[in-house]
Amino acid sequence: MKSFYFLPEMPGVSIAVWIAASMIFLFFAREPVHKMIQTFSDATAGGLRKLAEWTKNTAEAMREKDRKVLLESGVAKIQGEILQEFSKIDMANTKSLAGYPKLQLKLDEHISQLEADYNECGQVTPEAPGWSEVVKSIAKVKGSTSDRIIEGMLGEIHKSAVEGEKKALSELREVSAKRHKILGSMAPIWKRVEKLGKEISSQVEKVMENSRNIEKYMTQYEKISAAEPESVDMLSSKVTKLFIISLIVICVGLVGAFINFNLIALPMSELVPAGVRVAGMAVSEISALVIVALELVLGIFLFEAIGVTHTFPQIANMTRGKRKIILWGCLLGLLFLSSVEASLAILRENLAEAKNALDISLAGGSASVSNEINSRITVIGQAMLGFVLPWILAVIAIPLEMFIEASQHAFAKMYTVFITLLCHLANMIAYLIEGFFNILVHLFDIYIIIPVQIANMISGKQVSAS
Amino acid sequence: MEKIIKHILLALSLTVVVSACTDSKQYETSFCALMDISGTYAGEKANVANIIKAGIVPEMIPGDSLFFVKIDSNSYAEENLVTKLTLDYRPTKANTQKLAIAKTLDKFGRGNARSRLTDISGALMLCSDYLKATKSGTQVMFVFSDMKEELPEGVVRNFAEDEFDGIDIAAMNVIKLTDDSANPEVYRKRIKNWNQRIVDSGAKSWNTLIDATKIQEFIYNVK
Numbered sequence: 001m002k003s004f005y006f007l008p009e010m011p012g013v014s015i016a017v018w019i020a021a022s023m024i025f026l027f028f029a030r031e032p033v034h035k036m037i038q039t040f041s042d043a044t045a046g047g048l049r050k051l052a053e054w055t056k057n058t059a060e061a062m063r064e065k066d067r068k069v070l071l072e073s074g075v076a077k078i079q080g081e082i083l084q085e086f087s088k089i090d091m092a093n094t095k096s097l098a099g100y101p102k103l104q105l106k107l108d109e110h111i112s113q114l115e116a117d118y119n120e121c122g123q124v125t126p127e128a129p130g131w132s133e134v135v136k137s138i139a140k141v142k143g144s145t146s147d148r149i150i151e152g153m154l155g156e157i158h159k160s161a162v163e164g165e166k167k168a169l170s171e172l173r174e175v176s177a178k179r180h181k182i183l184g185s186m187a188p189i190w191k192r193v194e195k196l197g198k199e200i201s202s203q204v205e206k207v208m209e210n211s212r213n214i215e216k217y218m219t220q221y222e223k224i225s226a227a228e229p230e231s232v233d234m235l236s237s238k239v240t241k242l243f244i245i246s247l248i249v250i251c252v253g254l255v256g257a258f259i260n261f262n263l264i265a266l267p268m269s270e271l272v273p274a275g276v277r278v279a280g281m282a283v284s285e286i287s288a289l290v291i292v293a294l295e296l297v298l299g300i301f302l303f304e305a306i307g308v309t310h311t312f313p314q315i316a317n318m319t320r321g322k323r324k325i326i327l328w329g330c331l332l333g334l335l336f337l338s339s340v341e342a343s344l345a346i347l348r349e350n351l352a353e354a355k356n357a358l359d360i361s362l363a364g365g366s367a368s369v370s371n372e373i374n375s376r377i378t379v380i381g382q383a384m385l386g387f388v389l390p391w392i393l394a395v396i397a398i399p400l401e402m403f404i405e406a407s408q409h410a411f412a413k414m415y416t417v418f419i420t421l422l423c424h425l426a427n428m429i430a431y432l433i434e435g436f437f438n439i440l441v442h443l444f445d446i447y448i449i450i451p452v453q454i455a456n457m458i459s460g461k462q463v464s465a466s
Numbered sequence: 467m468e469k470i471i472k473h474i475l476l477a478l479s480l481t482v483v484v485s486a487c488t489d490s491k492q493y494e495t496s497f498c499a500l501m502d503i504s505g506t507y508a509g510e511k512a513n514v515a516n517i518i519k520a521g522i523v524p525e526m527i528p529g530d531s532l533f534f535v536k537i538d539s540n541s542y543a544e545e546n547l548v549t550k551l552t553l554d555y556r557p558t559k560a561n562t563q564k565l566a567i568a569k570t571l572d573k574f575g576r577g578n579a580r581s582r583l584t585d586i587s588g589a590l591m592l593c594s595d596y597l598k599a600t601k602s603g604t605q606v607m608f609v610f611s612d613m614k615e616e617l618p619e620g621v622v623r624n625f626a627e628d629e630f631d632g633i634d635i636a637a638m639n640v641i642k643l644t645d646d647s648a649n650p651e652v653y654r655k656r657i658k659n660w661n662q663r664i665v666d667s668g669a670k671s672w673n674t675l676i677d678a679t680k681i682q683e684f685i686y687n688v689k
């Protein structure tokens with residue numbers, strides 16, 4: 001350090017000379033120094049700003065792409081729903097119209113019968129009234145005359161009048177009973193007519209409901225087709241919800257698969273005894289994994305064949321007969337695998353018991369300590385678990401399809417968020433770097449302020465530091 | 467023709483993929499237990515047999531091997547190998563094998579085999595040969611002895627530099643002799659010498675396990 005001193009005995013003066021010399025030098029070099037600092041700033045902060053711009057554009061492009069995909073999938077889904085409703089109406093109409101002539105015939109038949117019954121009711125001759133009046137008059141005349149012959153005649157007339165009245169009354173009752181019977185037989189026909197009316201009303205109500213659904217879907221379709229921001233938000237929210245739910249279900253399913261794997265891994269070593277390992281896993285463990293994976297695959301094909309999921313268009317486009325073959329194949333396959341798993345679960349318990357007994361025996365104890373009842377319960381429980389778990393695993397096919405459908409949007413969203421964060425981070429660092437270099441410029445200007453001010457005084461005009 | 471070539475290429479790629487996935491690492495463990503039958507330690511036979519039965523045998527999994535070697539006056543001989551076992555990959559068969567070796571150990575424990583001198587080095591070299599032959603991923607030796615070597619005249623035991631390469635060695639159940647009780651420094655120096663000799667011969671580790679119940683923990687750590 002001392003070698004830099006002009007006057008080694010006066011270090012203060014030497015330092016002051018150095019400072020003054022550097023000030024003068026930097027005053028004359030102020031423009032290139034400023035340019036240099038600016039270049040540094042541009043090279044670092046500018047690069048970051050470019051990165052921020054690129055990430056922003058990428059995020060925008062991704063957002064736009066995702067929006068389009070969302071709208072397209074939304075439109076496709078609503079189109080599918082509308083088509084479904086139309087097919088329902090078509091089916092209902094075909095069914096109703098196919099049954100309509102029969103229904104009409106039935107209705108006509110019942111109405112004709114009702115009409116006939118009604119007419120029959122009307123055709124019945126009403127009773128002959130006035131018999132009681134005649135009988136009373138004759139009865140009065142009967143005691144007012146002294147002529148025996150006349151009285152005898154009147155007696156006979158009275159007698160026959162009374163009989164006539166009785167006969168008329170009996171006929172009247174008979175006719176009334178007949179009419180009541182006819183009226184009574186009309187009641188079920190009325191009921192049947194009423195039932196038919198209700199049937200027609202319910203069919204019409206179904207068609208009306210389908211029409212209302214179509215109207216609702218059409219409104220949604222119009223909104224989505226118009227690509228309104230609310231519709232995009234709504235679609236995004238729906239898909240995100242679907243993604244989260246399917247993810248949770250899949251996670252639960254994976255836990256089930258893990259339990260299933262552990263249930264059969266040990267007994268599999270009894271069936272596939274080999275020392276070879278692949279990626280650190282024994283062949284028996286891989287075999288157990290393959291069984292679990294096969295159950296999942298069978299589940300996917302099963303639900304594909306039923307028509308619940310639509311992952312493979314080839315299966316969806318198959319004829320009903322071929323799909324039935326796949327369905328039965330998958331069901332039998334699952335039944336076979338679940339039976340295998342149940343037996344493996346029993347074997348597992350036996351192996352565990354044997355190992356326990358062996359360990360006790362090696363430790364010098366008595367092997368017969370297992371509780372038989374508990375052991376049986378465990379075996380039954382494990383066997384049931386081994387049988388049921390494959391079927392539960394097979395059901396994962398449904399959330400799996402949902403997950404695949406929703407994951408595109410979810411991942412695009414996550415990627416966009418990540419890219420946007422990167423953009424903000426790059427912008428922030430660029431801002432800090434720019435600020436740092438600006439401070440550096442100001443510090444430089446402060447350092448050369450004395451020569452600048454002297455230059456101002458000499459020239460008489462303002463000399464800028466930069 | 468083109469189709470055949472395509473098929474062959476596909477088969478070759480599949481073979482390459484499968485063989486690339488196949489793990490070349492050896493996951494099996496080989497154990498070698500050395501039992502001193504000389505002097506006062508001969509009385510420990512039954513106790514040692516029980517320690518091996520309860521501590522080592524239950525820890526063995528299908529594919530693992532066990533060699534049981536006795537330490538006598540001249541231990542570097544085939545007849546010093548009392549029994550050996552490699553467990554079958556089928557758990558049920560492995561259980562049967564474990565039961566069989568337990569019986570052999572019991573029989574040895576009840577026997578009255580005894581030697582005048584103690585050739586620990588020869589037994590260690592014999593064990594090393596057996597363990598290396600297995601090519602197992604983990605190789606462990608358990609020495610049941612008082613660790614006091616007394617070689618017969620004319621017997622030379624020099625370890626090669628890689629004699630115990632990759633082998634974990636543990637001295638178990640080391641009982642103290644009368645001289646040791648009188649001066650613990652003698653015992654400590656003896657153990658230290660063994661440590662030096664064994665580590666210099668390439669052993670992965672040298673341990674002295676006083677508590678037999680720690681054997682499982684030791685196996686777990688070396689695996």
